[in-house]
Amino acid sequence: MPKAPEEIIRDEILALTGYHVPDSTGMVKLDAMENPYRLPAEVQVEVARLVERAALNRYPDSDAARLKARLREAMQIPAAADVLLGNGSDEIIQMLIMAAARPGATVLGLEPSFVMFRMIAGFCGVRFVGVPLNPDFTLNADRVLAAAAEHRPALIFVAFPNNPTGNLFDPGAIARIIEAAPGAMVVDEAYHAFADRTFMPRLKDYPNLLVMRTLSKSGLAGLRLGVLAGAGTWLAHVGKVRLPYNVNVLTQLVADKVLQHQDILAQQAAAIKAERTRLFDELKRIPGVRPYPSDANFILFRTGTADRVFNGLKQRGVLIKNLNGSHPSLVDCFRVTVGTPEENGKFLSALSETVNA
């Protein structure tokens, strides 16, 4: 008799519940930080032409040289930095932790923050230390520095702006952490398109800084393309655990094409930022609702009795992210993605109705 799966699979994997993506068919979908806007018709036609001619019988360019050159220009990656691409930035997080997973290695992150840092550490059998943010979701640099001195993490992850809280941390505090980090510091700029700050130019100052970006939040979530920029001394080794053809032919072609129309993505980001301001102001007006300021394309807010509100919204056809129970500092909190003015309107009416019910 072969062994049961439970005797083979690692205990920490058995203990996990898989990442759950709720069914959103027919709903106003404001739960996943997607850009609500499609590409304009003329760009769709250009993309269709490319796809028509794509050599799908061939493996992709493993190095994705053309796309990397486009990304360097689009993201103003310093010439001295190297670039590593992932099938989404999730895959880059996985490559980083996998490559650093020496026995006894530790990865450090902040909490609450992006849950994949902790989850992927678990997949790789690496210990994760989560340092709590201050109650107002600002970064407590002294606490991070003390934890770094104690645990000597191989990698430190900071999302800038942070998910799910939406705020940018103090860049001076982040700089202090980079300077004290015993290993590499990854600044995850997934929401860069909606924020006015970046660590990209600082790559030249810090040999242990790695800056991560993604196209997912700025309109191309379906393509799955993540970008890591940093010193070749780091990326040459991390790149060895990259699977040879991780960025597929269609993603390479389409991303390169859409990045030739960066003005469109920038216009969409500007529309989302304008709507973010309106959504924030409207949320403030609803009694019992407290929104937190955001530099991302979503807003964190708190209400009483989150689970009742969540179900009320769902019954009214609106799906947002319920964070209640995900972390002690997020009791009764939600994260709503900024959608189109119409979607945001539907969400706001559903929320007012539910809160007043």
Ligand SMILES: *Cc1c(COP(=O)(O)O)cnc(C)c1O
């Ligand atoms: C959404 C998100 C990612 C993952 O992005 P993909 O490129 O779609 O894998 C990474 N980091 C943070 C902070 C995010 O919110």
